[in-house]
């Protein structure tokens with residue numbers, strides 16, 4: 001049917017993730033192996049198959065990427081079934097009032113639901129970035145030096161707008177420093 | 180102007196016009212992303228969210244100077260062929276090409292700007308320029324951002340900067356891309372070193388053609404990682420310097436190749452000329468690689484255009500050929516088997532009819 005041998009159909013099935021009525025069913029044929037996956041719209045979205053109506057386009061334009069996404073979902077499903085450990089109750093309760101996004105989804109996808117999620121999941125986001133930072137602490141020190149250098153230069157050339165911006169940036173990044 | 184008219188009009192961006200006669204940094208794209216508070220990110224937004232976001236952003240975009248008569252379309256109204264043409268013309272991103280209702284594309288007629296509402300973020304804006312023009316692209320992008328901020332308040336906070344769907348990408352919301360043609364470095368098998376260097380310099384590099392035919396045509400995209408708030412000035416200067424270094428390196432290797440004894444490069448150019456000039460069937464890969472080598476030959480003076488056409492004019496025509504070939508891309512194995520290889524060979528034979536060989 002198309003370049004990558006992927007096929008897309010619409011049938012009534014149960015969602016492989018939550019058991020609700022599935023709105024999309026994907027049949028993938030790779031090397032003669034048929035694998036089938038049915039998802040409800042919500043679970044499809046949560047797994048990165050956004051905008052199910054656009055799937056036929058994704059498939060045509062990026063057969064490789066499409067296949068990779070399908071594989072990822074199948075893999076995650078398998079992992080989920082084998083683990084099936086209950087998630088931390090507090091995590092499940094954390095939910096963005098604007099968009100309904102939940103913490104486990106952020107952990108799984110690395111994506112947020114809406115700008116308001118930044119406030120709701122602030123702790124989790126800063127934990128994630130702290131993990132990145134501790135790996136590159138040295139780089140951060142350099143960054144601070146560079147910022148301060150840039151600030152001095154901006155003051156010298158009387159570019160006060162940039163200077164103010166840099167000063168705020170240094171204050172934001174290193175709130176403890178009096179200098 | 181309708182979308183169809185726009186698609187059939189000539190492309191006037193870096194794709195078809197050449198600024199630098201060395202044919203290395205072809206062009207540059209700056210990407211600006213912004214979001215609105217209170218609405219889901221497009222990745223999983225509802226129809227209502229998308230419509231509400233469009234109602235806010237479209238009028239704001241229209242009010243920018245030169246945007247009033249912009250061509251605008253909802254993605255659900257665009258056919259597959261239209262999307263493909265826009266993708267080739269670089270007036271649409273792959274992510275947006277897969278979108279449907281509530282997602283809008285806005286193309287100002289006289290500017291090299293692409294505005295997308297509900298792409299990966301609520302607002303995505305691309306500004307493009309020919310050649311190595313980091314500063315110009317950045318200036319223009321910031322001008323648009325500042326003008327828009329007078330009308331719309333974008334989601335931001337003091338810690339993260341402008342908020343995006345991936346927390347790691349929040350900050351200035353600006354990314355820079357450059358399209359590079361590196362035939363000498365590729366022919367000399369030096370690309371692995373370039374890749375390693377880019378990694379160390381915190382820049383990304385990927386093949387230019389993302390249609391499964393990786394690493395063809397010796398074309399690459401080097402781009403910045405979205406930086407935290409206030410980092411763009413420094414990041415862009417870093418980017419500019421790195422691009423300059425790549426250009427210097429490519430030039431050195433070109434000279435080395437040209438001076439090599441044994442006519443190795445001349446042989447490659449002549450063979451590419453023969454392939455494109457006489458083949459009856461051409462795969463996309465073969466075609467792109469031969470064109471790349473011919474472009475190199477043209478820059479080094481081994482080929483000349485008719486009527487004393489200057490290098491830039493010739494290079495622009497080569498790029499037009501590239502674009503025409505990209506439009507003629509098979510989507511199914513069956514098409515690739517039958518019609519496309521023949522169509523490609525016909526196009527390149529016609530094109531080469533106006534080019535003279537000039538071997539000494």
Ligand SMILES: [Zn+2]
Pocket residue numbers: 015016017018019020039040041042043044
């Ligand atoms: Zn489900």
Ligand SMILES: [Zn+2]
Pocket residue numbers: 096097098099100101113114115116117118
């Ligand atoms: Zn949210």
